[in-house]
Amino acid sequence: MRNKLFSRVAAYGRVRLVGTMPDKTKFISQKGTYPKGFLINGVSSGVKANAKKDLMVLFSPTPCNAAAVFTKNAFQAAPVQVSRNVLQGNGGTGIHAVVVNSGCANAVTGEGGIRDAKAIAKATEELTQLHKDSSAKKDNLPSTLLMSTGVIGQRPKLDKIKQGLAITLKDMGSSHQHWMRAAEAICTTDTFPKLLSKQVKMADRVYTVAGASKGAATLLGFFVTDAPIAPDAVQSILRHAITNSFNSISIDGDTSTNDTIAFLANGAAGGSEITSSSAEYEPIRDAITELAQDLAKLVVRDGEGATKFVTVQVRGAKSVQDAAIVASTISNSALVKTAFFGEDANWGRILCAVGYSGATVNPNATSVSFVPADGSETLKLLVNGEPQNIDETRASEILAQEELTVDIDLGSGSFEKTNWTCDFSYDYVRINADYRS
Helix, strand or coil: CCEECCCEEEECCEEEECCEECCHHHHCCCCCCCCCCCEEEEECCCCCHHHCCCEEEEEEEEEEEEEEEECCCCCCCHHHHHHHHHHHHHCCCCEEEEEEEECCCCCCCHHHHHHHHHHHHHHHHHHCCHHHCCCCCCCCCCCEEEEEECCCCCCCCHHHHHHHHHHHHHCCECCHHHHHHHHHHCCCCCCCCEEEEEEEECCCCEEEEEEEEECCCCCEEEEEECCCECHHHHHHHHHHHHHCCHHHEECCCCCCCCCEEEEEECCCCCCCCECCCCCCHHHHHHHHHHHHHHHHHHHHHCCCCCCCEEEEEEEEECCHHHHHHHHHHHHHCHHHHHHHHCCCCCCHHHHHHHHHCCCCCCHHHCEEEEEECCCCCCEEEEECCEECCCCHHHHHHHHCCCEEEEEEECCCCCEEEEEEEECCCHHHHHHHHCCCC
């Protein structure tokens, strides 16, 4: 059953209803298979009101090879700075835990915020007793990665978080319910938890990959595997996965102070170490990239107030860079995104975005079409720079669907890029205007 947004828009003297909110509960995983050797849980520490879950811990007794990508915002949150230093200091090895808190970003909090982040990591390591086990933790190096999401400028409530850590670690497990509680704990404006898992079959064994993410004001996520992946390969796999997933989506184009995606491999499933030259490298890389893509798409589907999931497919570009910049510019355009919400076939806004993108564009060779997700006939809007005689009724039918693809052929080369975006609805303004309320 879908809920109508009873918002009214005056249009040429008439009033019409727009924006059918999709049923997003269908995207919640009902079951999963999870990597060996990882324990996880999510609880309410009391930082959020109404006993909402706000703290999760992922823990591997076996040390993990790990890598992460972080926000490019100049005001990098304390957990970003601490986690970056941990990975650099450990050389991407010896990581045992990931702690994520929601409700407080611990961003732009000065030296006090850095001390708080380190205190959370230290408390985690003391509670997991890694410091007492020389075989599990060597050289006394930090082994915990941190992520935070919530309001900027506020320091975390350490007492509540430390108490929450103790509660979380008492009931760690590897069941679907444990993973789901963790996925729920990292949410802020999300309307559903984003959790996925899959298995990769090799010649002599099966490896498992799982991950969770949240968006959209702050993008956080992690994926883990029990495959024995070498440190350098972990980094290259993460770069490939992020380029083709989270760096190819847009909610509103903003970059948070806290954005972080981490990847951990503990090797608990056994087998020979997978390096970039191993036969297993590409299959495991592609499986992780596919999982990352699916998680990224869920973030778009759950964009704040989003009613449409739009694939922006750019073809025929002169270079990879041109394809990427056109896809990104269209995906971020507020005028394009509001037209999608209004179900208005105003394709001129798409062409306008292509034209100011900065890419090499030949207007006389550019074509644009709407491709409906239901497999029905593509609607051509512009062909080699010539506008088509558009059936407005058919255009409205396509734009009324929950999903569609905008296909742009620049006609200038052979390069392509696909991005995923959503619309801007009235609820986007409401959610973000009332965020601290």
